[in-house]
Amino acid sequence: QAGLTQPPSVSKALRQTATLTCTGNNNNVGNQGAAWLQQHQGHPPKLLSYRNNDRPSGISERFSASRSGDTASLTITGLQPEDEADYYCSSWDNSFGGWVFGGGTKLTVL
Amino acid sequence: QAQLVQSGGGVVQPGRSLRLSCAASGFTFSSYVMQWVRQAPGKGLEWVAGLWYDGTNENYADSVKGRFTISRDNSQNTLYLQMNSLRAEDTAVYYCAREGLAVGTGGLDYWGQGNLVTVSS
DSSP: OOOBBOOSEEEEOTTSOEEEEEEOOTTTHHHHOOEEEEEOTTSOOEEEEBTTTBOOTTOOTTEEEEEETTEEEEEEOSOOGGGOEEEEEEEEETTTTEEEEBOOEEEEEO | OOEEEEEOOEEEOTTOOEEEEEEEESSOGGGSOEEEEEEOTTSOEEEEEEEOTTSOOEEEOTTTTTTEEEEEETTTTEEEEEEOSOOGGGOEEEEEEEEOSSTTTSOEEEEOOOEEEEEOO
16 A cells, blocks of 8 residues: 655745646556645645546635646645645555555745 | 534553544535545554445555444444554544545545544553
8 A cells, every 4th residue: 555656845935836746656646546635734634626637616726736647746826825735645546445645745835 | 514523532552442433514424435544743644444335335554454443324424433452653643534426536525623542551
């Protein structure tokens, strides 16, 4: 039940664009796509996107996701101070019938 | 508005048991697959267990298989996690989460507030 691979940290300036990546394999991201979660310190995760680029109601259009093969990406445009958080990718894994998560990327907005 | 309210958790000695509950409201509980996810202090998210709508299909992470049991009572709109033979490495915040209607691709769209479970002598 190996996890997905995410860079530990990304830093970008205010109002710039950040792109976070997530790499899996053809049992998870490559087959089922990815969902992205945002987590602020001390709070539960919040779903930002699913099925590669669908957004739940209320999620800003500044968050957009995509997938190419076994790698998924989350792009955040016009970075705001409140975007500073941990971001996790997730995917259903067919090999064991459960969810697999990335290790998380800590986004710092400078 | 969907809501998941958790109860249970606390400090428990190694080898002992604990049960977590997750009360659902604001949606038709019996129509959704439910999951438990945990997060060790300062660490990332780890999937623990999942349960089908009617309780007929359950799956577990290797790390908890044989020790934890997920169950649900659709008449009470409640999800449970029975944790036996607890170990220090089970120390984490435990979240219940609802899986979106597109099972496998819909993401985990609602989360409980989390319960800290500390396994320590």
